[in-house]
Amino acid sequence: xxxxxxxxxxxxxxxxxxxxxxxxxxxxxxxxxxxxxxxxxxxxxxxxxxxxxxxxxxxxxxxxxxxxxxxxxxxxxxxxxxxxxxxxxxxxxxxxxxxxxxxxxxxxxxxxxxxxxxxxxxxxxxxxxxxxxxxxxxxxxxxxxxxxxxxxxxxxxxxxxxxxxxxxxxxxxxxxxxxxxxxxxxxxxxxxxxxxxxxxxxxxxxxxxxxxxxxxxxxxxxxxxxxxxxxxxxxxxxxxxxxxxxxxxxxxxxxxxxxxxxxxxxxxxxxxxxxxxxxxxxxxxxxxxxxxxxxxxxxxxxxxxxxxxxxxxxxxxxxxxxxxxxxxxxxxxxxxxxxxxxxxxxxxxxxxxxxxxxxxxxxxxxxxxxxxx
Amino acid sequence: xxxxxxxxxxxxxxxxxxxxxxxxxxxxxxxxxxxxxxxxxxxxxxxxxxxxxxxxxxxxxxxxxxxxxxxxxxxxxxxxxxxxxxxxxxxxxxxxxxxxxxxxxxxxxxxxxxxxxxxxxxxxxxxxxxxxxxxxxxxxxxxxxxxxxxxxxxxxxxxxxxxxxxxxxxxxxxxxxxxxxxxxxxxxxxxxxxxxxxxxxxxxxxxxxxxxxxxxxxxxxxxxxxxxxxxxxxxxxxxxxxxxxxxxxxxxxxxxxxxxxxxxxxxxxxxxxxxxxxxxxxxxxxxxxxxxxxxxxxxxxxxxxxxxxxxxxxxxxxxxxxxxxxxxxxxxxxxxxxxxxxxxxxxxxxxxxxxxxxxxxxxxxxxxxxxxxxxxxxxxxxxxxxxxxxxxxxxxxxxxxxxxxxxxxxxxxxxxxxxxxxxxxxxxxxxxxxxxxxxxxxxxxxxxxxxxxxxxxxxxxxxxxxxxxxxxxxxxxxxxxxxxxxxxxxxxxxxxxxxxxxxxxxxxxxxxxxxxxxxxxxxxxxxxxxxxxxxxxxxxxxxxxxxxxxxxxxxxxxxxxxxxxxxxxxx
Numbered sequence: 001x002x003x004x005x006x007x008x009x010x011x012x013x014x015x016x017x018x019x020x021x022x023x024x025x026x027x028x029x030x031x032x033x034x035x036x037x038x039x040x041x042x043x044x045x046x047x048x049x050x051x052x053x054x055x056x057x058x059x060x061x062x063x064x065x066x067x068x069x070x071x072x073x074x075x076x077x078x079x080x081x082x083x084x085x086x087x088x089x090x091x092x093x094x095x096x097x098x099x100x101x102x103x104x105x106x107x108x109x110x111x112x113x114x115x116x117x118x119x120x121x122x123x124x125x126x127x128x129x130x131x132x133x134x135x136x137x138x139x140x141x142x143x144x145x146x147x148x149x150x151x152x153x154x155x156x157x158x159x160x161x162x163x164x165x166x167x168x169x170x171x172x173x174x175x176x177x178x179x180x181x182x183x184x185x186x187x188x189x190x191x192x193x194x195x196x197x198x199x200x201x202x203x204x205x206x207x208x209x210x211x212x213x214x215x216x217x218x219x220x221x222x223x224x225x226x227x228x229x230x231x232x233x234x235x236x237x238x239x240x241x242x243x244x245x246x247x248x249x250x251x252x253x254x255x256x257x258x259x260x261x262x263x264x265x266x267x268x269x270x271x272x273x274x275x276x277x278x279x280x281x282x283x284x285x286x287x288x289x290x291x292x293x294x295x296x297x298x299x300x301x302x303x304x305x306x307x308x309x310x311x312x313x314x315x316x317x318x319x320x321x322x323x324x325x326x327x328x329x330x331x332x333x334x335x336x337x338x339x340x341x342x343x344x345x346x347x348x349x350x351x352x353x354x355x356x357x358x359x360x361x362x363x364x365x366x367x368x369x370x371x372x373x
Numbered sequence: 374x375x376x377x378x379x380x381x382x383x384x385x386x387x388x389x390x391x392x393x394x395x396x397x398x399x400x401x402x403x404x405x406x407x408x409x410x411x412x413x414x415x416x417x418x419x420x421x422x423x424x425x426x427x428x429x430x431x432x433x434x435x436x437x438x439x440x441x442x443x444x445x446x447x448x449x450x451x452x453x454x455x456x457x458x459x460x461x462x463x464x465x466x467x468x469x470x471x472x473x474x475x476x477x478x479x480x481x482x483x484x485x486x487x488x489x490x491x492x493x494x495x496x497x498x499x500x501x502x503x504x505x506x507x508x509x510x511x512x513x514x515x516x517x518x519x520x521x522x523x524x525x526x527x528x529x530x531x532x533x534x535x536x537x538x539x540x541x542x543x544x545x546x547x548x549x550x551x552x553x554x555x556x557x558x559x560x561x562x563x564x565x566x567x568x569x570x571x572x573x574x575x576x577x578x579x580x581x582x583x584x585x586x587x588x589x590x591x592x593x594x595x596x597x598x599x600x601x602x603x604x605x606x607x608x609x610x611x612x613x614x615x616x617x618x619x620x621x622x623x624x625x626x627x628x629x630x631x632x633x634x635x636x637x638x639x640x641x642x643x644x645x646x647x648x649x650x651x652x653x654x655x656x657x658x659x660x661x662x663x664x665x666x667x668x669x670x671x672x673x674x675x676x677x678x679x680x681x682x683x684x685x686x687x688x689x690x691x692x693x694x695x696x697x698x699x700x701x702x703x704x705x706x707x708x709x710x711x712x713x714x715x716x717x718x719x720x721x722x723x724x725x726x727x728x729x730x731x732x733x734x735x736x737x738x739x740x741x742x743x744x745x746x747x748x749x750x751x752x753x754x755x756x757x758x759x760x761x762x763x764x765x766x767x768x769x770x771x772x773x774x775x776x777x778x779x780x781x782x783x784x785x786x787x788x789x790x791x792x793x794x795x796x797x798x799x800x801x802x803x804x805x806x807x808x809x810x811x812x813x814x815x816x817x818x819x820x821x822x823x824x825x826x827x828x829x830x831x832x833x834x835x836x837x838x839x840x841x842x843x844x845x846x847x848x849x850x851x852x853x854x855x856x857x858x859x860x861x862x863x864x865x866x867x868x869x870x871x872x873x874x875x876x877x878x879x880x881x882x883x884x885x886x887x888x889x890x891x892x893x894x895x896x897x898x899x900x901x902x903x904x905x906x907x908x909x910x911x912x913x914x915x916x917x918x919x920x921x922x923x924x925x926x927x928x929x930x931x932x933x934x935x936x937x938x939x940x941x942x943x944x
Contacts, residue, residue: 038425055852057849059852061854083860084396085849085852085855086857088853089855090853092850092853092854094846094849094850097844098844098847100614100850100865102868102869110853111854111856111864112855113850115851115855115856115857115860115864116855159856160850161854164854164855370912
């Protein structure tokens with residue numbers, strides 16, 4: 001089968017659209033993944049990321065678009081191609097692990113080899129043993145799968161997805177059922193395994209730490225559409241929309257431009273009861289905007305009596321502060337039901353007291369309303 | 374890689390998704406559904422058509438005369454009245470018994486509970502026809518074992534007690550339908566959050582007030598659902614009225630249909646009878662579904678609460694044991710004793726003479742009498758083949774309902790549950806009309822079809838509940854591991870659903886071994902079943918009937934034991 005996809009792509013998705021009961025859950029999504037690299041499909045629940053993964057695996061049939069794996073079309077709505085899941089040669093790690101309770105660990109892991117029927121029993125056992133070694137479960141081969149802990153079941157699912165040496169492995173929220181310590185350990189092990197075995201990995205996750213820690217490329221989804229994409233660093237660093245900023249935990253608050261200072265390329269924005277100077281080259285007075293900054297970039301200081309809220313400081317009321325280790329997280333009230341959060345070392349203020357909040361001009365991003373709606 | 378096959382795709386109308394045309398996964402479960410719907414719609418349509426046809430000299434005509442004759446006949450209303458009376462009374466009595474037993478087992482610390490738990494289910498596996506026959510040995514004017522015992526020991530006359538009455542029908546039906554209520558009520562009782570009752574107690578309610586104001590209202594959906602099922606199925610049951618009231622001039626709906634087919638045969642009016650009953654029961658089945666759909670079991674919180682156990686006082690324990698003994702005694706022990714007494718007596722006179730005890734009756738029905746030997750063989754063939762076909766069909770249907778993508782699933786679900794309410798005698802009447810002028814008439818095959826058609830919804834429910842409990846990713850991970858649909862079914866779904874498949878098979882086996890209503894109109898010489906043979910022998914030889922009943926009971930209890938040993942659950 002000839003295709004126009006470049007063979008260097010392990011996976012190419014183009015124009016993928018999927019509806020459920022008239023509701024479009026995946027809307028014209030295109031992306032590609034280079035061989036041996038890692039892509040994370042990231043987004044809040046309901047953004048369509050799991051549906052995309054299920055389309056890749058052949059568990060859902062999209063309405064439009066095409067999917068090709070290693071240059072081979074596995075789905076193409078226009079040409080009427082739709083390979084069955086078992087014909088796509090993938091490995092999938094499911095959110096529930098889907099470890100079969102009526103089989104031993106070795107039977108679970110050996111299943112992909114058994115149903116393919118291309119291997120005799122001895123070499124099958126050898127392959128299973130090798131992959132169990134790699135995930136650290138060699139001792140458990142003959143245990144009933146139900147006697148394993150959650151973390152061990154996760155490894156069984158992983159071994160099962162890798163045993164037939166697929167080119168692409170799909171992970172559906174694979175780490176989200178593990179507790180925090182185990183999750184971080186597993187993330188590092190996955191990286192190491194991938195370096196060793198060289199498969200292409202696609203992660204679906206709602207957890208930004210997981211996505212940032214695992215993926216070379218991030219695709220952030222919002223309501224079935226790609227919101228932004230790029231390297232993990234890029235997507236994380238430059239929030240190119242209020243949606244992605246919110247998703248990565250920024251403070252995003254609505255405001256109205258009150259004055260434009262064209263000489264300095266800035267504007268003053270009224271946010272609730274306060275005003276904030278923001279970078280703005282094209283804003284006009286009266287315009288509705290959204291203003292965003294990271295919690296880490298909000299510096300707090302006690303209110304200096306003689307200065308008042310001059311300059312760039314914003315007066316805010318401390319609602320509550322919670323201990324977070326090296327820093328405290330403060331919830332600040334800007335009035336009119338607008339709250340922001342700040343991560344700052346302890347500044348010893350009481351609840352209900354006013355503080356000055358300063359955000360450096362170059363740490364503030366302004367989006368004009370409607371830009372990402 | 375079979376690219377060619379998977380390229381042949383079309384757009385599924387219901388989902389708009391691309392689906393392969395020649396894929397086992399789409400047409401095999403669909404086949405199960407289509408066969409199921411044909412098994413229901415075929416006979417009902419046949420009955421409907423037959424009911425609006427009348428034959429005159431110049432051929433058949435469309436007419437509503439069958440219906441107008443039926444509805445203008447006072448005997449019809451007598452039968453309706455008697456059936457309603459017995460159905461309602463049976464529902465009330467078995468609800469009281471079933472809820473009491475379920476509460477004792479689920480919520481008290483009664484000693485020996487595990488035994489009672491098993492014993493409470495035994496009547497579920499026994500034959501109502503045999504139960505009714507056994508009670509005619511126990512209570513009958515001038516010949517009942519119990520009456521004679523009272524006369525001989527206490528010199529009391531109890532000849533006013535007569536099992537051949539509406540009261541007798543209600544009594545025997547209640548004993549057999551109590552386990553239905555018990556089974557449907559006990560699991561919500563077990564899962565009820567004990568904190569709900571504790572909250573009532575700490576806020577000042579007494580034990581009885583809590584039971585009345587909290588426990589029972591919370592159980593209302595389960596109780597109402599059980600009551601409707603008991604009403605519909607007990608009112609349509611042919612066995613008990615046949616044994617107790619048919620020959621005494623007390624008209625009941627199921628036996629009236631039997632009479633209309635036989636003496637003299639009026640299939641037109643019988644069909645009209647059947648069609649009226651079918652529409653009423655379908656209406657009630659739909660009502661029950663709607664009621665259940667609106668009120669979900671909100672008491673199952675799933676938060677890991679365990680229902681509290683009540684510590685019984687000494688008097689409470691005695692009362693609970695008395696209720697248990699009363700139920701098990703009257704539903705199992707007394708009937709089995711009576712059957713045994715009759716079976717070992719050379720000639721039944723209403724009193725047991727141990728000196729004359731003999732196994733001759735058993736020897737005769739098992740080794741000498743070709744009718745009973747044949748009947749035993751036929752019942753075994755029907756039960757084994759029927760259960761296997763039924764479970765296969767149900768598995769496919771359950772897979773379609775739980776895993777399919779079709780938008781028609783809710784409609785299919787309702788269609789496939791319709792036979793649950795249709796009386797066996799009505800369905801077999803329609804199959805009789807369907808087969809009467811074909812080579813199928815009088816064969817085991819048509820009985821097999823009628824059995825499966827009447828009872829597959831039971832196994833579809835059991836298996837469906839099991840498949841619904843399996844996480845879909847267990848199957849999806851097999852597919853993405855490279856297994857075809859057939860391999861996934863074989864290696865993953867069938868092994869995981871095995872307990873439900875076993876339970877469903879055994880349930881169907883039990884039902885088919887004892888089934889009478891679906892057999893009585895379809896048998897002919899050579900295709901008699903165990904229950905039919907008992908009916909045929911009941912007029913002249915009580916000893917043979919009792920011996921045959923005990924043989925049948927042995928088969929049924931063996932099936933019950935197998936179910937217990939397999940640890941499979943009845944849903």
